Amino acid sequence: MEIHAVNILYDFCIMSTLLLIAKIIRSKVKIIQKLYIPSSLLGGMIGLLLGKYFLNILPFSTEISNYSSILITILFATMFLGSKRKVSFKTMISNVGDSFLINGAAEIAQFGLFIIIGVLILPMFFKSINIGFGLLLPAGFVGGHGTAAAIGAAFADMGWDEATSIGQTFATIGLISGIVLGVIIINIGTRKGYTRLIKKIDELPEDMRTGLISKESRSSMGENTVSPCQLTH
Structure with missing residues (x-):
């Protein structure tokens, strides 16, 4: 230990x-x-x-290959922790409704399509393939490395040891291609005037490009909730 x-x-x-x-x-x-x-x-x-x-x-x-399936549990457990604010359903739909519907449609379509491919089509050409293969592609593409690790770990517990590696491979391909192709599509859409918040990529603030917030724009991330006395006694 x-x-x-x-x-x-x-x-x-x-x-x-x-x-x-x-x-x-x-x-x-x-x-x-x-x-x-x-x-x-x-x-x-x-x-x-x-x-x-x-x-x-x-x-x-x-042991590094085992971390992802453990850390995703912490992620899901803390996902809804935070400040509680009252937001009307109408405001929520107005702000994020279009993104939610597009993401939901893409997620449902990917899971449905590739599960069918993995169960019905791929076994016709690859006789020894695990029927769960079709679930790992959308798990990686839609959910990323965390979801791929969780589903892969479940398959590994059932005896398919390679499932996690396959899911992580799909997640990496999906992440890299999503970023590169996504940025290209966003640039094209911005130049054509399809975007709401900005009209030019150059209009994005520097902190979004560099990932560092300037000193004059920094804000507090929270409040102290634990007395320092409890940490030293």
Whole structure:
């Protein structure tokens, strides 16, 4: 148990360093800002390049592949924590109704289509394929690495050990292609006047491009709820 704790600590330190390096790169490199590549994705790409299966420089432990299925539980458990505000249904629909309907339609369509493909079509060509394969593609594309890890872990518990890796692969492909193609589509839509909030990409504030908020625009992130006395006695 102690060895596992040390491995987690080492892995956490490495991942934190990668995120810091990625944040610095994103705040300085213009092309990454224009593509809106998040620091987490950039740090993951650096970690993949320097990890075991490429340059083999970073000493990640063998337990790192298990973290995602555990951390997604924390994410779901804390998702609805926060300040409580009363918002009317009409206001909510006016502000986010179009995005909600588009995202919902895309999610339902992907799950329905690829489950049918995975269950009915792929087994005709690949006799030994697991019928859950069709669920992993939309899990990665729609839900990202967290959902792919959760569903992959469930399949792994049922004896399909490769499910998590397949789901994470789909999630990575979906994230990278979504960012690159998404930015291209957004740029085209902005130039044609289809967007509501901005008419030019250059109008976006600098903090959205660099990921760093200027000193004069910074605000408090919360209030102290725990007495320091309880932390020292």
